[in-house]
Amino acid sequence: xxGTRANGVEITMPQLAESVVAATIGKWLKKPGxxxxxxxxxxxxxxxxVSAPLPSxxxxxxxxxxxxxxxxxxxxxxxxxxxxxxxxxTGKAAGHVPAGAANDELADLDVADKKSNAGNVRRNADLxxxxxxxxxxxxAVRKIADENSVDLEQIIGTGLGGRISRKxxxxxxxxxxxxxxxxxxxxxxxxxxxxxxxxxxxxxxxPDVQFDEGRSEYHIDVTPxxxxxxxxxxxxxxxxxxxxxxxxxxxxKLVLLRNKHKxxxxxxEGVNLTYLAFLLKAVVSAIKDYPMMNSFWAVDKIVVxxxxxxxxxxxxxxxxxxxxxxxADQKNxxxxxxxxxxxxxxxxxxxLTPGDMQGGTFTINNTGSFGSILSYPxxxxxxxxxxxxxxxxxxxxxxxxxxxxxxxxxxxxxLDHRILDGVICGRxxxxxxxxxxxxxxxxxxx
Amino acid sequence: MAVIEYIExxxxxxxxxxRRDDNVFVLGEDVGLKGGVFxxxxxxxxxxxxxxxxxxxxxxxxxxxxxxxxxMYGMRPVAEMQYSDFMLPATxxxxxEAAKIRYRSNNDWNxxxxxxxxxxxxxxxxxxxxxxxxxxxxxxPGLKIVAPSTPYDAKGLLxxxxxxGDPVLFFEHKKCYRMITGEVPEADYIVEIGKxxxxxxGTDITVISYGLTVHFALQAAEExxxxxxxxxxxxxxxxxxxxxxAILEAAAKTGKVLIIHEDNKTGGVGAExxxxxxxxxxxxxxxxxxxxxxYDVPAMPISPPLEKFYMLNKxxxxxxxxxxxxx
Numbered sequence: 001x002x003g004t005r006a007n008g009v010e011i012t013m014p015q016l017a018e019s020v021v022a023a024t025i026g027k028w029l030k031k032p033g034x035x036x037x038x039x040x041x042x043x044x045x046x047x048x049x050v051s052a053p054l055p056s057x058x059x060x061x062x063x064x065x066x067x068x069x070x071x072x073x074x075x076x077x078x079x080x081x082x083x084x085x086x087x088x089x090t091g092k093a094a095g096h097v098p099a100g101a102a103n104d105e106l107a108d109l110d111v112a113d114k115k116s117n118a119g120n121v122r123r124n125a126d127l128x129x130x131x132x133x134x135x136x137x138x139x140a141v142r143k144i145a146d147e148n149s150v151d152l153e154q155i156i157g158t159g160l161g162g163r164i165s166r167k168x169x170x171x172x173x174x175x176x177x178x179x180x181x182x183x184x185x186x187x188x189x190x191x192x193x194x195x196x197x198x199x200x201x202x203x204x205x206x207p208d209v210q211f212d213e214g215r216s217e218y219h220i221d222v223t224p225x226x227x228x229x230x231x232x233x234x235x236x237x238x239x240x241x242x243x244x245x246x247x248x249x250x251x252x253k254l255v256l257l258r259n260k261h262k263x264x265x266x267x268x269e270g271v272n273l274t275y276l277a278f279l280l281k282a283v284v285s286a287i288k289d290y291p292m293m294n295s296f297w298a299v300d301k302i303v304v305x306x307x308x309x310x311x312x313x314x315x316x317x318x319x320x321x322x323x324x325x326x327x328a329d330q331k332n333x334x335x336x337x338x339x340x341x342x343x344x345x346x347x348x349x350x351x352l353t354p355g356d357m358q359g360g361t362f363t364i365n366n367t368g369s370f371g372s373i374l375s376y377p378x379x380x381x382x383x384x385x386x387x388x389x390x391x392x393x394x395x396x397x398x399x400x401x402x403x404x405x406x407x408x409x410x411x412x413x414x415l416d417h418r419i420l421d422g423v424i425c426g427r428x429x430x431x432x433x434x435x436x437x438x439x440x441x442x443x444x445x446x
Numbered sequence: 447m448a449v450i451e452y453i454e455x456x457x458x459x460x461x462x463x464x465r466r467d468d469n470v471f472v473l474g475e476d477v478g479l480k481g482g483v484f485x486x487x488x489x490x491x492x493x494x495x496x497x498x499x500x501x502x503x504x505x506x507x508x509x510x511x512x513x514x515x516x517x518m519y520g521m522r523p524v525a526e527m528q529y530s531d532f533m534l535p536a537t538x539x540x541x542x543e544a545a546k547i548r549y550r551s552n553n554d555w556n557x558x559x560x561x562x563x564x565x566x567x568x569x570x571x572x573x574x575x576x577x578x579x580x581x582x583x584x585x586x587p588g589l590k591i592v593a594p595s596t597p598y599d600a601k602g603l604l605x606x607x608x609x610x611g612d613p614v615l616f617f618e619h620k621k622c623y624r625m626i627t628g629e630v631p632e633a634d635y636i637v638e639i640g641k642x643x644x645x646x647x648g649t650d651i652t653v654i655s656y657g658l659t660v661h662f663a664l665q666a667a668e669e670x671x672x673x674x675x676x677x678x679x680x681x682x683x684x685x686x687x688x689x690x691x692a693i694l695e696a697a698a699k700t701g702k703v704l705i706i707h708e709d710n711k712t713g714g715v716g717a718e719x720x721x722x723x724x725x726x727x728x729x730x731x732x733x734x735x736x737x738x739x740x741y742d743v744p745a746m747p748i749s750p751p752l753e754k755f756y757m758l759n760k761x762x763x764x765x766x767x768x769x770x771x772x773x
Contacts, residue, residue, distance in 0.1 A: 140701040140732040160773045166701040166732035167650065 008081040009058035013067075015075045016047055016354045023047045024072040024224050025079065034062045036082055043079070048228040050354045060084040132270045133161030140166040148173050161270075225319045236381040240297070243417040244376055247429040251392055252407045254278055254439040261445060269334060271341035273445070276366050279389050280336045282435035284308050284328045287362060290428045294361045296382040297418050311360030311380055312340065314347040315370075321347045322380055324360040333445045364389065368409070377414045384419045387432075388412040409436075447631050453623040455597035455630050456486055456562075459604035460524060462634065464494050467522060470608055473500040473509055474526030474562075483528055484564060484623055506536035510561065514544050517559045522608055530563035530617065531577045544613040545588030560607045560614050565593075566658055566708055568621040568757050572748035578709035578740065580617055580685055584718070590639055591686035593617040595660040597628040599683055602637030610639060617685075619658045626661060640684045642692035648678035651770045652696045654719055655706040656682040659758050663706060666764035675771045685715050690722055697723045701732030704770050708758055711739035733773045738766040 013023055026044030030036055041053035042062070060082045067079045134157055137145070141164055145152050148169075155172045157164035222230070258273055265273040287293045287308050295304040308329040311322040323343040328336065346352050363380040368391035377386045390410040397406040411432060415425050450458070464470045471494075472487055478501040481488030491499035502509050506527055513523035527533045533540070540561065547557040567576035583589055590612055594600040600618065607614035645660060646667055653663045660681045667677035680696040682688065697703045703723055705716035720735045738758065747753050 138701070138732040139729045143729045163773065165773070 009084050010078045011080050013075050013077045020047050022072050022074045025067050025069050030062050032062050036062050046224040058082045058084050131162035133163035141169050144169045233378055236379050240379050241417045242414050244414050246412045248408055248410050249433045249436045250406050251409050255407045256441045257439050257443055260441055271338050273337050277333050277337035281333050282432050286428055286431035289431055293385055293428055295384045302419055305361040309359045309361045311363040313365035314344055323352055323356045375412055379414050385415040447629040449627050450597055450630050451624055452597045452600055452626045455601040459601040463608045470522040471498040472524045473502050475528045477526050506532050507539055510536040510539040513559045517557045518555050524560045527563045529575050530565035530579050531574045533563055541586050545586050556611050557613050558611050560616055562616045564620045565617045566619040567746045573745040576746035581709055581714050590614040592684050593656045595657050595681050597630050599637050601630055602635055606636040606639050621658050640687045642689035643681045643683055645681045646679040648676035650676045651702045652678045652700045653704050654680045659706045662760045662763040665760045666767050694726050697727050698730045701730050702770050704736045706738045708740050710742050712742050714739055736770050
């Protein structure tokens with residue numbers, strides 16, 4: 001077989017995660033005859049853990065596709081063959097040290113190395129990676145942008161952490177890109193927290209298809225992602241005997257605390273300070289007190305996990321993902337807020353890696369983000385429990401025989417009744433409640 | 447134009463000024479017979495005689511005091527402090543007398559002295575032969591302070607200092623003496639005191655420095671240019687008065703400023719330069735003003751590895767420039 005593929009590079013199904021043995025081809029992004037650059041995405045691959053684009057390991061012309069879309073094949077299977085451009089089959093991008101460097105002293109090699117790295121850093125900054133400085137504008141950038149009516153949202157920052165440098169603005173202006181006069185002030189979309197996109201689209205329904213020829217229904221093919229969700233949900237409800245309980249928490253002081261810090265926080269940290277971060281902190285420290293919440297059923301034993309890795313349910317328009325915040329007990333509120341922001345953004349952008357999805361020990365779902373005040377969550381198999389954070393609403397509450405207006409929130413817990421019972425769950429929820437109610441306007445974020 | 451060493455530029459400046467004006471004379475420890483410990487005044491006594499190239503006792507206060515008296519009488523003394531470390535015994539004469547004579551006498555008297563002071567480390571001089579004392583005198587109105595980095599500037603500034611009607615401290619970096627060479631015109635010229643000089647044009651970052659570290663910045667800029675980083679380098683040359691206009695122009699050019707000097711960070715010249723920029727240019731800044739300076743420790747270590755660790759060098763400067771460029 002190798003013989004017939006002389007000069008061709010075989011692209012094989014990679015091992016996306018340790019436990020993955022097979023994966024499905026979602027969509028081919030290249031067709032035979034296309035020129036493919038090294039690291040260019042050639043197709044989407046889907047596993048029950050993640051869907052990710054497959055980068056090419058060679059540069060050249062795509063000769064042949066061997067696995068069609070929708071087919072599931074084992075790891076290591078050849079997916080396609082690329083006719084490598086001569087001499088460009090490189091496994092790695094070696095640092096291109098300038099030719100002159102060969103004469104330099106040994107000590108200078110290190111410098112040369114750093115030099116080429118520095119160039120890379122600059123280029124990568126344009127595309128993705130750390131964007132924590134994206135909205136920190138220097139006085140110079142502000143001034144030039146104001147004087148030239150430049151919308152800074154349009155500019156790609158090449159500075160540290162995605163910062164827009166003065167030069168970026170000048171180059172943008174020089175490039176002569178005409179800026180459309182924005183008549184309405186654009187309200188920035190909330191990017192962090194697990195909130196639904198503001199402008200959600202109502203799914204298109206084509207009446208011609210639906211009701212033509214007396215048909216009263218239409219069929220949608222189950223996507224691999226949908227199929228995985230369905231299997232997981234069925235497995236959970238059929239194997240785990242679910243029980244459910246709910247508690248209400250007075251978060252009035254937490255609301256004050258967050259309002260006090262939220263503007264400063266977004267300025268300083270570049271991410272929104274969400275209620276979810278505070279809830280996470282409260283739940284994680286309650287789990288530390290009640291480690292049984294952090295376990296799973298293994299038929300003849302119960303496995304209690306030492307690390308507290310929180311799975312966050314993040315919804316997109318047509319699916320749900322549960323990326324994991326690792327060692328959440330070692331993070332402060334600021335760190336949790338950052339991580340929530342990062343995971344939510346990457347989930348929506350379809351950029352989760354298999355590693356992001358693994359190792360969760362307890363799940364939190366921010367159902368309040370879509371306005372729910374009560375929900376009955378299904379446990380994220382094989383974990384022991386799942387907690388939902390409902391909407392914070394102002395309600396009249398009786399305190400010391402007087403009626404007060406307080407900010408109240410419901411927390412709902414579904415539990416594996418093989419492992420957990422009402423008493424321990426009640427105590428756990430009480431601890432979460434105490435933690436949440438003990439926030440006050442002077443609490444520390446760091 | 448001849449390419450000469452930094453130390454030779456100083457010697458020829460002295461020689462030419464002494465030939466031009468009989469009132470110019472040199473005094474200091476071992477400047478005559480020996481020609482100076484670094485050889486800066488070599489040959490001068492032979493040409494001009496013992497009365498114009500005076501070997502003095504080891505008493506800096508007396509060297510400066512005698513110079514002040516001679517200057518008020520109409521002479522043009524050029525006093526050499528063997529090492530700038532030893533200026534301190536003369537501090538009272540410099541700060542309380544020389545700097546104040548014009549002011550105190552309501553402009554009836556002036557004090558045209560030049561005090562040459564070899565300064566800086568990197569020569570294994572240890573605690574007492576490596577200091578950068580410019581910040582001690584920097585905040586004293588009435589003094590002019592220059593610190594050239596190239597042979598051209600050294601010669602031109604020394605001539606300007608000798609012809610100046612007020613006291614001028616001439617800081618010459620010991621490490622530059624033989625390491626730095628450059629083109630110097632044969633013809634008579636001066637470099638005006640109080641004027642900075644753009645040593646390299648650039649668009650990404652601005653480096654402001656003086657003395658030896660200018661050369662590190664120039665070398666680093668050359669290397670960074672290969673990565674597409676363009677550095678604008680301003681050599682202050684004169685520390686007192688500072689060239690505000692040039693500083694602001696250079697800072698505004700890129701909005702990213704790195705100030706480099708070998709003297710300690712705290713209370714150094716860089717602090718003043720940073721303050722000038724902060725006062726005038728806040729809306730042109732694209733990054734926090736950065737400083738790369740000597741450590742705030744009491745003195746230059748005598749141990750060679752520690753001295754190497756202490757001293758700024760091209761690599762340290764390059765890293766600081768790169769960090770600022772990437773910001």
